[in-house]
Amino acid sequence: MLDPDGIRHHLADAGAWEIHVASEVESTNDAVLTFSREKGSMGSVLFAEKQSAGRGRRGNVWSSGAPGSDLLFSCAVRPPGPAASWSRLTHVTALALKRAFERYPPVRPLVKWPNDIYVKEKKVSGILVETEMCGTNHGVAVIGIGVNVNGSLDDLPSEFRSRATSLRAETQTLINREMLAAHILDHLTESLRLLPGKFHRVIEELREAHYLLGKPLRVRLGQGTREGIAIDLGPEGELIMETHGGTRLCLSSADDVRLISRPEW
Numbered sequence: 001m002l003d004p005d006g007i008r009h010h011l012a013d014a015g016a017w018e019i020h021v022a023s024e025v026e027s028t029n030d031a032v033l034t035f036s037r038e039k040g041s042m043g044s045v046l047f048a049e050k051q052s053a054g055r056g057r058r059g060n061v062w063s064s065g066a067p068g069s070d071l072l073f074s075c076a077v078r079p080p081g082p083a084a085s086w087s088r089l090t091h092v093t094a095l096a097l098k099r100a101f102e103r104y105p106p107v108r109p110l111v112k113w114p115n116d117i118y119v120k121e122k123k124v125s126g127i128l129v130e131t132e133m134c135g136t137n138h139g140v141a142v143i144g145i146g147v148n149v150n151g152s153l154d155d156l157p158s159e160f161r162s163r164a165t166s167l168r169a170e171t172q173t174l175i176n177r178e179m180l181a182a183h184i185l186d187h188l189t190e191s192l193r194l195l196p197g198k199f200h201r202v203i204e205e206l207r208e209a210h211y212l213l214g215k216p217l218r219v220r221l222g223q224g225t226r227e228g229i230a231i232d233l234g235p236e237g238e239l240i241m242e243t244h245g246g247t248r249l250c251l252s253s254a255d256d257v258r259l260i261s262r263p264e265w
């Protein structure tokens with residue numbers, strides 16, 4: 001089991017986060033949200049070895065390997081500025097994960113807009129940011145992160161196996177989870193500091209690591225779908241795509257984003 005002192009030991013700033021570890025919870029996001037709503041708990045982080053109801057975006061299930069093999073955790077942070085800019089938290093977290101995984105060569109992480117980290121063509125990590133207004137003038141934000149670290153991919157449900165990878169599989173090395181957790185938290189501290197004044201730097205770096213860039217894709221938006229080519233990221237992290245006929249779409253969210261072999265036009 002992860003040891004909070006072991007994580008603290010590897011942190012650049014041991015006082016930056018208040019670390020807790022649980023053997024099992026339903027969802028670390030739910031636990032941290034509940035706690036933050038009641039007590040306020042900025043800077044608290046809860047790691048769990050197992051989640052009985054781990055959640056991904058859009059109501060998807062988040063499955064992980066055997067207890068002791070992956071990282072599943074949530075961090076309570078102060079939401080930045082006005083509610084309209086809270087989506088920045090997902091991009092800032094993606095940057096932190098990208099930077100943390102780059103410390104494990106030959107891993108070359110790319111960000112599949114907006115909340116997945118890919119290595120080669122497979123997902124290694126996902127982000128679920130949840131925000132809430134408490135009363136009229138303050139909000140809580142929880143950043144949930146799942147990373148496939150040392151787990152056997154055979155432990156994942158078959159529908160995920162072909163689309164997932166782990167840091168161990170990519171490096172052929174058993175990863176020290178406490179050190180990795182500390183690297184992620186350090187990079188998160190650093191990238192959160194880029195809010196709000198230097199957010200353009202987040203976007204600049206994410207552009208360089210844009211998994212979808214130049215690829216044909218289909219996005220689901222409510223009842224409809226659109227196809228096109230991803231051509232850029234917007235200043236707030238929007239996905240910019242060009243559709244048939246050269247129309248540009250600027251999407252701040254989508255229900256599903258999938259690569260396709262070629263657009264149907």
Ligand code: BTN
Nearest residue numbers: 027029054055056057126144146
């Ligand atoms: C996604 O890929 O859609 C996001 C996955 C986020 C999973 C993490 S695991 C820790 C935290 N607790 C949850 O219930 N979900 C997030």
